[in-house]
Amino acid sequence: MNSSLSSSTRVTKFLVNQVYSKDSTDSIPMIVKEYKKIGEGAFGIVVQAKLRPYTPSDSINNNNNNNNDDITSISSNNLNNPNWYGPFAIKRVPAQTEYKSRELEILRTANHPNVIQLKFFFNYKAPQDNKIYQHLVMECLPESLQLEIHRYTSNRRYLPQSHLKIYSFQIARAMLYLHGLDICHRDIKPSNILVDPSTGILKICDFGSSKRLESDQPSVSYICSRFYRAPELIVGCQYYSTQIDIWGLGCVVGEMSLGRAVFQGQDRHSQLKEIAKVLGPPDRLFIFNSNPRYDGPLYSTPLFAGRVSTRFKTIFRNAPLELIDLLLNILRYHPNERFVPVQILAHKYFDELRGPDFQWKPRGSISPQYPPDLFNFSSFEKDLIGEQMRYVCPYNYH
Numbered sequence: 001m002n003s004s005l006s007s008s009t010r011v012t013k014f015l016v017n018q019v020y021s022k023d024s025t026d027s028i029p030m031i032v033k034e035y036k037k038i039g040e041g042a043f044g045i046v047v048q049a050k051l052r053p054y055t056p057s058d059s060i061n062n063n064n065n066n067n068n069d070d071i072t073s074i075s076s077n078n079l080n081n082p083n084w085y086g087p088f089a090i091k092r093v094p095a096q097t098e099y100k101s102r103e104l105e106i107l108r109t110a111n112h113p114n115v116i117q118l119k120f121f122f123n124y125k126a127p128q129d130n131k132i133y134q135h136l137v138m139e140c141l142p143e144s145l146q147l148e149i150h151r152y153t154s155n156r157r158y159l160p161q162s163h164l165k166i167y168s169f170q171i172a173r174a175m176l177y178l179h180g181l182d183i184c185h186r187d188i189k190p191s192n193i194l195v196d197p198s199t200g201i202l203k204i205c206d207f208g209s210s211k212r213l214e215s216d217q218p219s220v221s222y223i224c225s226r227f228y229r230a231p232e233l234i235v236g237c238q239y240y241s242t243q244i245d246i247w248g249l250g251c252v253v254g255e256m257s258l259g260r261a262v263f264q265g266q267d268r269h270s271q272l273k274e275i276a277k278v279l280g281p282p283d284r285l286f287i288f289n290s291n292p293r294y295d296g297p298l299y300s301t302p303l304f305a306g307r308v309s310t311r312f313k314t315i316f317r318n319a320p321l322e323l324i325d326l327l328l329n330i331l332r333y334h335p336n337e338r339f340v341p342v343q344i345l346a347h348k349y350f351d352e353l354r355g356p357d358f359q360w361k362p363r364g365s366i367s368p369q370y371p372p373d374l375f376n377f378s379s380f381e382k383d384l385i386g387e388q389m390r391y392v393c394p395y396n397y398h
């Protein structure tokens with residue numbers, strides 16, 4: 001396998017003897033054809049690829065790079081079909097020898113329209129360094145939300161409210177589902193949210209930091225990317241809840257409105273200061289509940305005059321009042337005061353989505369179209385939503 005694949009470089013094709021599909025314990029041999037690098041993270045790379053079952057007529061050299069290979073775009077669920085499946089995104093990370101991969105375990109469990117879907121997985125020894133890499137073969141989306149926000153800001157524009165609503169609703173829906181399973185993503189940020197700007201579909205990816213949280217069990221506080229870290233993590237809380245993801249969600253929604261990250265601290269402590277510039281000083285009970293041993297700066301002197309709601313209106317100057325209200329209920333120091341996913345979904349900011357015949361215009365399109373189905377809740381989600389269903393769903397869904 002070639003680790004230096006880049007957007008325009010060669011196709012790499014190799015045989016993997018044991019490829020597992022998401023739900024199966026049986027494996028089959030498959031040929032993997034990687035042809036474009038689409039992402040890179042701290043631990044590995046993500047490449048676009050196609051797969052097909054190995055057939056006895058195949059003769060393949062494991063290191064065979066074939067530039068002129070004709071890739072047919074066939075998507076099929078039939079594993080006996082000798083045509084290519086895909087395109088997929090394959091995330092390649094060094095295989096964990098001492099622990100089970102949490103990312104794999106969580107991706108195998110998850111099944112939700114707003115969570116990236118795992119299709120196959122396998123381990124493979126890279127010929128160039130003889131190390132074993134875990135490969136997670138996932139559905140592929142065209143863009144990250146980070147890039148989508150950048151496309152607007154680089155043209156001195158802001159994401160239209162209809163886009164913000166469609167995307168924010170789907171993030172909250174993913175949170176409802178994951179938190180319902182006690183899965184905390186722990187790295188919510190725009191580059192870990194994938195979108196298809198032509199359909200409005202959004203999916204959360206990168207479960208490399210995720211964990212199923214158990215109450216009474218400590219977890220490390222040094223997770224989550226700085227701009228999106230909940231205040232309790234900044235002060236060193238180890239008994240946090242899935243509400244740290246809700247802080248991240250608030251930061252992402254705020255960033256879609258603002259066109260840049262809301263809290264841009266240069267280091268851990270200045271991150272708390274940036275938050276205090278918007279929310280006011282953190283109160284002592286919050287610090288004590290989060291980490292009684294915290295001995296860093298408290299920023300107890302107000303850094304602005306006036307009410308927090310006025311401050312939000314000044315900062316999020318493009319936001320309608322309903323969005324300001326939603327952000328005021330999400331970006332709160334105390335995790336228990338932050339809205340939970342069902343409250344976000346039921347908020348009046350999303351009423352337009354529930355209206356009859358709501359349509360939006362994707363970027364670059366002149367004709368309005370319907371958004372993806374936002375309300376096709378599973379029975380698991382319906383149970384989680386409970387009584388709030390009448391606020392979350394449009395009339396005709398009852």
Ligand SMILES: Nc1ncnc2c1ncn2[C@@H]1O[C@H](COP(=O)(O)OP(=O)(O)OP(=O)(O)O)[C@@H](O)[C@H]1O
Nearest residue numbers: 039041042043044046089138139140141191206208
């Ligand atoms: N299924 C996918 N479809 C399309 N692009 C993807 C997919 N999965 C990941 N990517 C792209 O690859 C990038 C890196 O993926 P991912 O975040 O999972 O890797 P990572 O090594 O955990 O990264 P990080 O160090 O930033 O957390 C993403 O930001 C995204 O742009």
